[in-house]
Amino acid sequence: MNIRTVPDWLQHQTDTRPTQLAIDDGVRQVSFQSLDEEAWRYQAGLIAREIAPGDRVVLVARPHVASLAFIHAVMRQRAILVPLDPNLTEDDFHARITDSAPVLVVSDGSARIPVPNATALDDLPVDSPRDRSPEPIDLHRIAVLVYTSGTTGVPKAAQIRVGNFFWSALFGGLHMGIHPDDCWLFVMPLFHVSGLSIIFRSVIHGSSIRIRVPFSVATTRDVLRTGRVSLTSWVPTMLWRLLEDGINHEDVPSLRIILLGGAPSSPDLITQSRDRGLPVVPTYGLTETCSQVVTGLLHQVDEEPGSSGRPIFPTQIRIVDDSQCEVPPEHPGEILVNGPTVFAGYWNNPDASARAFTSDGWLRTHDFGRMSKQGWLTVIDRLGDLIIRGGENISPTEVEHAIMGYPGVQDVAVVGIPDREWGEVVGAVLVSPSPINRQTLTNFLQRRLARYKIPTVYFHVDALPRTPSGKIQRRHVRNQIESHVWVPLPD
Numbered sequence: 243m244n245i246r247t248v249p250d251w252l253q254h255q256t257d258t259r260p261t262q263l264a265i266d267d268g269v270r271q272v273s274f275q276s277l278d279e280e281a282w283r284y285q286a287g288l289i290a291r292e293i294a295p296g297d298r299v300v301l302v303a304r305p306h307v308a309s310l311a312f313i314h315a316v317m318r319q320r321a322i323l324v325p326l327d328p329n330l331t332e333d334d335f336h337a338r339i340t341d342s343a344p345v346l347v348v349s350d351g352s353a354r355i356p357v358p359n360a361t362a363l364d365d366l367p368v369d370s371p372r373d374r375s376p377e378p379i380d381l382h383r384i385a386v387l388v389y390t391s392g393t394t395g396v397p398k399a400a401q402i403r404v405g406n407f408f409w410s411a412l413f414g415g416l417h418m419g420i421h422p423d424d425c426w427l428f429v430m431p432l433f434h435v436s437g438l439s440i441i442f443r444s445v446i447h448g449s450s451i452r453i454r455v456p457f458s459v460a461t462t463r464d465v466l467r468t469g470r471v472s473l474t475s476w477v478p479t480m481l482w483r484l485l486e487d488g489i490n491h492e493d494v495p496s497l498r499i500i501l502l503g504g505a506p507s508s509p510d511l512i513t514q515s516r517d518r519g520l521p522v523v524p525t526y527g528l529t530e531t532c533s534q535v536v537t538g539l540l541h542q543v544d545e546e547p548g549s550s551g552r553p554i555f556p557t558q559i560r561i562v563d564d565s566q567c568e569v570p571p572e573h574p575g576e577i578l579v580n581g582p583t584v585f586a587g588y589w590n591n592p593d594a595s596a597r598a599f600t601s602d603g604w605l606r607t608h609d610f611g612r613m614s615k616q617g618w619l620t621v622i623d624r625l626g627d628l629i630i631r632g633g634e635n636i637s638p639t640e641v642e643h644a645i646m647g648y649p650g651v652q653d654v655a656v657v658g659i660p661d662r663e664w665g666e667v668v669g670a671v672l673v674s675p676s677p678i679n680r681q682t683l684t685n686f687l688q689r690r691l692a693r694y695k696i697p698t699v700y701f702h703v704d705a706l707p708r709t710p711s712g713k714i715q716r717r718h719v720r721n722q723i724e725s726h727v728w729v730p731l732p733d
């Protein structure tokens with residue numbers, strides 16, 4: 243069965259549960275009916291500016307009621323949304339706006355620099371007609387251009403179809419369950435696919451959103467304690483900070499799932515969280531798969547320690563070697579993905595789009611992982627991030643997870659450093675409030691890592707470069723080391 247269209251999902255929720263809370267952004271609370279009305283007014287503003295189907299519309303905004311209503315309006319107008327990070331530099335804005343060639347640029351004023359040729363979000367809505375009949379939603383069309391986080395190279399715009407969001411919402415709901423009173427705690431940015439997925443998923447499922455951005459430990463604990471939040475999506479850094487603040491099961495009386503993604507999660511983090519009664523499940527996904535590929539499940543007796551979960555039905559995963567031949571279970575290789583949530587390629591970049599897929603149409607993730615016999619996926623690392631020391635492959639993530647278990651370490655990045663004898667050696671960049679004794683740390687790691695995996699070079703810094711989704715920007719880390727901005731700690 244090939245489903246091409248579905249009824250307008252916001253209109254459906256307005257018809258079936260008009261007074262239910264749709265969004266609470268900490269300042270305003272609106273029902274589905276009020277959100278629908280606001281979206282119509284924004285769409286009328288788009289029509290007044292002659293925005294046509296397929297036109298690109300840039301949005302530079304933080305998440306709140308107005309920006310989410312605007313996103314639904316762009317969807318109804320069948321234009322293509324291009325959400326951008328308000329913290330971009332002038333050069334970054336110029337590059338992305340030039341690449342996407344928008345007909346309209348809209349800003350809510352939250353950008354740290356003036357956005358070129360931007361229309362104020364508050365100036366856009368106009369009175370909408372009383373007779374409103376939304377058209378069916380075309381699942382095959384491009385809905386959003388999401389610029390990848392750019393841990394390596396120049397970011398590319400992933401073309402996400404409407405159907406990618408739709409099927410991701412349905413399949414994620416099958417995996418995690420859908421409760422009639424579900425409410426998402428929203429702490430992610432609008433320009434990231436996980437944030438956008440929650441926006442559309444909440445309207446498709448008929449659940450509420452409580453927006454609390456920017457993320458802070460105090461605000462997050464306050465809203466969790468009210469008992470009006472059941473779902474949330476965090477990156478590991480957020481969870482570490484909450485654990486350091488003492489969060490436990492008493493702070494989350496109604497929370498049934500914490501999706502932990504954006505960056506690999508250490509087994510220690512999962513164990514500590516669950517020991518405190520927090521319903522944490524790891525998840526693995528990409529911009530190019532509209533968020534989730536695999537997700538863990540609570541209370542699974544056969545769960546593989548360190549895994550990211552099982553595939554979201556009906557997503558398929560293969561693990562292949564350098565020749566694209568499938569490897570047996572438990573053997574590492576590149577992760578390939580196939581299914582209805584896989585994106586449509588990169589905007590205006592046919593070469594990159596061609597490289598993103600195998601000859602038989604599977605998405606190449608460029609992530610290194612293995613699948614257990616029971617179907618649990620463990621993500622080892624990015625293929626390009628693996629350290630090769632004397633012919634031995636070393637996963638930076640594995641070393642980082644081991645170091646994070648050492649008292650006093652708040653953050654760490656591990657990269658390969660060129661070496662004449664070994665080709666590469668392991669270097670670790672540490673963030674800690676006080677000096678770390680190298681020998682004591684080495685003794686600690688000897689109980690957790692093979693000898694060749696233990697770092698031989700250490701650096702101490704105040705903060706690490708990370709993407710908004712929590713991934714370490716290893717390219718920037720290596721640049722800081724190679725340019726001698728960061729000086730190694732003495733032996």
